[in-house]
Amino acid sequence: MGFQPVKFYQTGTYTVGNRLLSPDQRSVQAGESRSNSINSGHRACQGCGEALGARYAIDAAMAESHGQLIAVNATGCLEVFSTPYPESSWQVPWIHSVFGNAPAVATGIAAAMKVKGKTEVRVVAQGGDGGTTDIGFGCLSGMFERNDDVLYICYDNEAYMNTGVQRSSATPPSARTATTMPVGPEPGNAFGQGKNLPEIAMAHGIPYVATATVADLRDLEYKVRRAMKMHGARYIHIFVPCPLGWGTASNDTIRIARLARESGLFPVFEAEQGEVTSVLKIRRKITVEEYLMPQKRFAHLFGSHPHPEMVARIQDIADRNIRKYGLLDEEAA
């Protein structure tokens, strides 16, 4: 079924809150008593999508587990900006070990809680796309394969940002990074398959896989809460724009995430046991140009030496997603 939006209350469920909704219909983020898992004073850049996505997700997990939550963090922006020694922004039990082993650490904590008989304590592991799709991939695949009782959340900003924007296996085709070709016939990241981690996770046949964006809070909260109601290995992939690495304005973070979804480049769906069970439909379809143009990492596709053929290939990717996941309503299509 998927997330059920409220049909009509002025803003429906598009906004964070809505004074016209009954309290049980409201989002976690609208509540004055949300846990604020990452507190003020963290050192994320202005308009950081990851800081926002992490608070959205962990606050929802905290609400669903009634505060009985342990968070494990891979190395990455999120870890660096939230815990510069000796300060911490975290208002949940939180542990960091090394870059690649967050899934394994989480597995261990879940096992320890089981041995201690603390069945109410739930475990969340989280990392960026680098720690998830590249460096921690082996541990993560093992965690999936063993079906350990951990919810793993990946905050995908499509490159290694805190070290200076190096490409990862989640960097999209033609995006400029510090480690991709700046010039040549096809500048930017190469066109290829990359690693589509939500689909790789689905291929493990784990109980729950979902994607979400920071632009769709109600859908994101629904998915985290749904995942927390299940046991076994679960995976949520959250799209979090990075103003620094993508060359976007700090106030555009949410808009960019929305454009990614509305263009079809980032399909938002959920899957159980490897089968897609629902998708978030595109509301007002846009072309990929509208999504690409505000981002400096794609500036070489436009301007005085444009690459319309590369834009067309990116549009093909979006169109394929739309077909594959059925992102358009029948009537809208």
Place this chain on the structure above:
Amino acid sequence: MIKPFAITLKPGTSLANLTGTWRTERPVYLDRLPPCNNACPSGENIQGWLYHAESGDYEQAWRLLTEENPFPAVMGRVCYHPCENQCNRGKLDSPVGINSVERFLGDEAIKRGWKFSVPQHSSGRKVLIVGAGPSGLSAAYHLARMGHSVEIQEAGPLAGGMMRFGIPKYRLPRDVLDAEVQRILDLGVRLKLNSKVANIAQSMQDFDAAFLAVGAHIAKRAYIPAGDAAHIIDAVSMLRSMEGKEKPMLGRRVVVYGGGNTAIDVARTARRLGATDSIIVYRRTREKMPAHDFEVEEALQEGVMIKWLSTIRQADEGQLTVEKMRLDDKGMPEPTGEFETMEADSLVLALGQDVDLSLLEGVSNLEVKNGIVQVSDNMMTGYPGLFAGGDMVISERNVTVAAGHGKKAARHIDAFLRGASYEPQSKHELADYGKLNTWYYSDADKTVRPMLDIIRRQTSFDEVQGGLNETNALFEARRCLSCGNCFECDNCYGVCPDNAVIKLGPGKRFKFNYDYCKGCGLCATECPCGAIKMVPEEI
């Protein structure tokens, strides 16, 4: 606390790190002026009363509405709603049906018997109001609520002015009008009917101030050579006689001369009185017609015919001579010299109205230009304490403008009585469409009001346009975008990556925690209604 392994410093919280120092721009909350409020001739706080209606608190909505205008049920029927023309939602799908929600609130107030709160104090000052039309009644209402003693002297047999003697019943049922007038009188306003003021200077001697709102009831005439047996009457007397027992005898074929809303009213009334042919003769084209297009449309639906580009040159018994016109380069009509005749049992002239100024004789320092009383910005004439408004002064002539004049005059009269001057608050900056983030609003088309069957519109004076019920009135109210005014959607509170927005609780809105706000601007960008502005920090 046991110190963790290999740690030399005490663990601390990131709250020690005041990230507010990074900021070059700061977000600030503000109220912008919604375009509907800006367009309302009565200065209603439309966004404000819709806000209460959205949550189903209709009484609160009605109370806020009537702070500015005491006639919601009348306005909800006859106002030409310039608010809806300016509504930002019009650029999204279709404007909010402000007028239909206003009517719902007005009808609800009548049904539930809501009353105005009677003023607690009395100023002891007395104000005379001449004319019980929309302007006079509105002034009386506001002055009474300010604690002044008000007396209205009305020349006619009933209160309402043009609302009663100008607007046909099928647009404004009289029980609705009576209910809203009575509610004003219940405030302690004295109404003297059938008492024409012959000399204002004399009549106002017993009062501390006076407000003239006699309206424009004298029909303008055009010179049309007419035979002895030609049946010619004017629109004002015809519509007025509709209120009496003797309905006007117009015959089967009625011609109305003019192109304003009054001409339409007359033609539609004639149709209902049994005229098989009701024809409007107008010298220009539909585009140039001063009547509102929806009224023209409704008249055409009812079978009213319009003869464009024609003037009447001669009226004889049962027959009119009409000259064809054409528009010159400037869009003005000029004669062509081509004549034709048309049959007509009667001719009604709807060529505009003038003001009866005879009561002003002998008032010193009073200036009248082209039949219009001159008033200064505070609506006072040259004679101290004598104010004027409504159709008497220069303005667009309609009920909403008149009610707005009444309010404005009341404020200035109140200030005059206190020996002060009334300074209106400076207007907030306009919340235009570009200030909104319309992504967040649900898709919802305007609710269409029910219309009476065409056959009953041609044969009866039943009200043409129906009202909304509670379900669709609530729906319609919730289509409001709340332009420029926070409606507590929690977006700023939710989208701040730094928890730098503090939620103050229901009805109390939010505030920024500038200790931690990095000035990213997400809150301002994602605010649906444009109630946050980024301003540069002083460096």
